Amino acid sequence: MAERGFRAELTESGHGAQKRAAMLGHDMRAAISDILGGLSLAELGPLDPDSRLQLKRVQSAAEQLARLTDETLALVSGDELDQIEAPIHTTLQPFLDRITGRWQAHAEEHGLAFTLDTKPDLPGIIGTDPVALERILSNLIGNAMKYSSAGTVRLKAHMGPRESLCFRVRDTGPGFSDAAMARLFEFAGRPAESSQPGTGLGLHIVRDLARRVRGQLQLANLAEGGAEVSVILPRAAWAPGVQSTGDLHDLPDLSCCEVLLAEDNPTNQLLMRQMLETLGARCTLVKDGQAAAEMLAAHRFDLVLIDIEMPRLSGIDVIRRLRTAEGDDPGTAVLAVTAFVLAANRDQIYAAGADGILAKPIMSLDALGEAIMGVLNRRPCNCTPLSDSPPPFDALHLDRLLALAGPEDGRELLIRMHDDLETVRGGLIEAFERGDRTLLLSRAHVLISLAGAVGNGALQALAENLNAAARRQDNTEVGRLCPRIVEHIEALCTALKAEFGSRYNKAGA
Template identity: 50%
Template sequence: MPTASQRAALLGHDIRNAVSDILGGLALADLTGLDDTSRQQLVRVRSASEQLARLSDEVLALVTGESPGEPHQNSALSLRDFLTDTNDRWSAHVQEKKLRFAIELSDDLPPLIGCDRGALERILANLIGNATKHTQQGEISLSVGMRARETLCLTVRDTGPGFSDEAMALLFEAGGRPVASKTPGSGLGLHIVHDLAEQLGGHIEVGNHSLGGAAVSLLLPRAAWAPGPAQRRDGDHALPDLSDKRVLVAEDNKTNQLLISQMLDTLGACYRITSDGQEALLALEDGPYQLALIDIEMPRLSGLDLIRALRQRETLGHSSEGDGRALPVLAITAYVLSANREEIYDAGADGILAKPIMSIESFGHAISNVLAKHGDHSLPSLKAEAGFAPLNDLHLDRLMALAGDANGRELLDRLRQDFETVQTGIQDGLRRPDFALLRARTHVLISLAGAIGADYLQNMAETLNTAAHNKDSSLSGVVGPRVISQVNRVLERLTQEFEDRFGEGRT
């Protein structure tokens, strides 16, 4: 008999596969021809499915005692995009009760926050759900703004009866519902919200609005919401340019085949789709390929067996790329526990992408990581490169706040001097060439870029640093000029910041 942990792992795999089909189907569907009501309902289903995928991971972690999926830090989150998704999910739900739903945003909101998306979704789901349940007419509103000392405040208000004295006395208790309450429910909502708010580093305020109805606020101090120096938003990673890549895809699910095909088309790849492991193994004879995307659970020959067979061919001198190099392999799977990951890596995979595939950004980032392990730093197009922000405004704002008014001028001036020194050194190192100088200057640049949230520049500096260590003149010749170009953009941004804050150029 399988243990409870083993059964949970199997159920988690099946749930992920089912959610993957739902999300994949919705991603492929053209909603433009639908009426507004139908479109809103499908958007609501998509949003709820994404949350279901995250919640299933949390449940699996609780049952098995481990964190599913690849280890990661919380990513920075676009606050306005998140609130747009919240509106898409809840507006139709609230309108079903003949209520109005409104989101009110202040003008001074930070563009990015460093909070866990899943926790925020659960908090708002409970607050908006409770407000909808207790309101018979009028509206539900979500207002988001800043309070004193850069405290981020999200408030859900309703036009219902508000909290009774008995309900206020039982706030945040598990099952804390007044005995006389006739509204269906378990009383767990505010208990969950309270615990999640504490996990985020914030707290909850509850009361009745002066004009009637309840008002519940989530308050997050700056330390709880500001992205840390190491945090990045998925969308800030450069999507890889695969226009020179031939990709082998082994995937038996038709929905996933279509979804992966669309994403590879977007990235410019040439690809071949195979429907099982045996077909994929035969397709290797028609190489060369520069990347393989392999589903782990397939008929005839599993993904694990396919990867093992591929690596065995390479040890015998049959390289899929035709030049003796190993083929980069990204495994795609709904199995997410550590034992599953270890088995996949042991078989020879270079990386793992968990189902469901939530976005093209996560898809592209996983591919970039796999290619980088094989020394292939696929750069974005120059046009795409120019579209990335030179630095993260929140990071710079945070540095300036730490420096204080008295030292802010000196900090900005020092940053510009340091970037100019690094830029001059890199230019000299490329011209000579001097790999020792390149190593030294890029080492400094990596830290400088990280301090101001210049994620793309930091990644490029790391690539140039690796090229300098390997004395790879061809790679440094490609990456070096792009690094210098990005440093120029950072310097322009720092100069503009100096003028905006102090009304003058450098003294």
């Protein structure tokens, strides 16, 4: 009895810590959201070059702080952050420009220069986790500046052999000593005789993150003095399913959409309204949950963006009321905007009936546009500029994948993709008939990757929605989605089979 009581006390204590971590996470993200919102609005005003440089530096640091907050709180609470619901698509040049803006200001403070050297053959989009990559580069650049008393720290990005993506940070310091080389990546591995402050934790972090993104590290002392640390990403690490340069997804056209924005924070109200109007939406703003519920009861909207934590009535309660009132109707597309990001919070929001979740702070118009496209793919409305019958695959996308694979490997790639899709189709049918949730989740997960690999955004969105429905055990939604997804897979298999014939059978293969 005493042992059971002690265990129960520990469990209650653990739940209390998780709840406290979630609440702290919410307040921290809300504060960071205010900072980023204010910085974004400050950009609209006239600034001299030095002030704009400092603004960019603070903005980049705040964005990185928001990402690190998520990871830290997930670690403290013992929870896991929800998996990203779509493949990562990071536009490379703006990513590098943001890093440059941040570190140029640091360099000036230390009497140094910082330069970015890029080559024209860089990919437009990469699939590498931008949070991990930014932490890697920031640690390398920070170390380079620490050891350079004068001169220039350089970040070079270029394509290497076999389409590897290379990031090289070069400094003008003394280089690595033999003692440093021997312990370089160890935890707190800085040699005791080092005159620089710190413990050497930065390179230990870099090694861990490089492994996470499947990258390789190279270090060298330069003949002319200084050191160079390189992060090499093989093609499989940076380009799983990405599109060719210039083939970026367009932002959604909301010019015929009536959008309800429910948000109580004045900074977020102004920022999000500007973004929505930039996308062409006609935006109605309400400042609390009760007003949102009343507005939804009186008017039909094409899209609802709703903050989860609001006065008088929470966003979750508003969504539940909306879904109850809609009954069997197709329903309104709902995007929840929240500073609560842990998995349990997200499950609760999806269970209430949200079609998608966008975490605060909102980093960019692209992030908002992508989230809106995601919910409109799941729950199309009259304003959605989506085709009723999108092509089974993106031709340019597939062309690039097969060209990179080469003739023989390209043949094998098409055959394998076709066979994998047939396996997924059969598995989904079997899982639905048997009520096998585990099999359903595994097949939906594979389908998300396959659909992304051929650029079929509609099928990918359906697979993501099926995955979410299976996780929350929504059998009604699973039953609605499975037949549609099977039809999409059959169409894609037919298209890939025809593509194989047109590409390879003509050559007598």
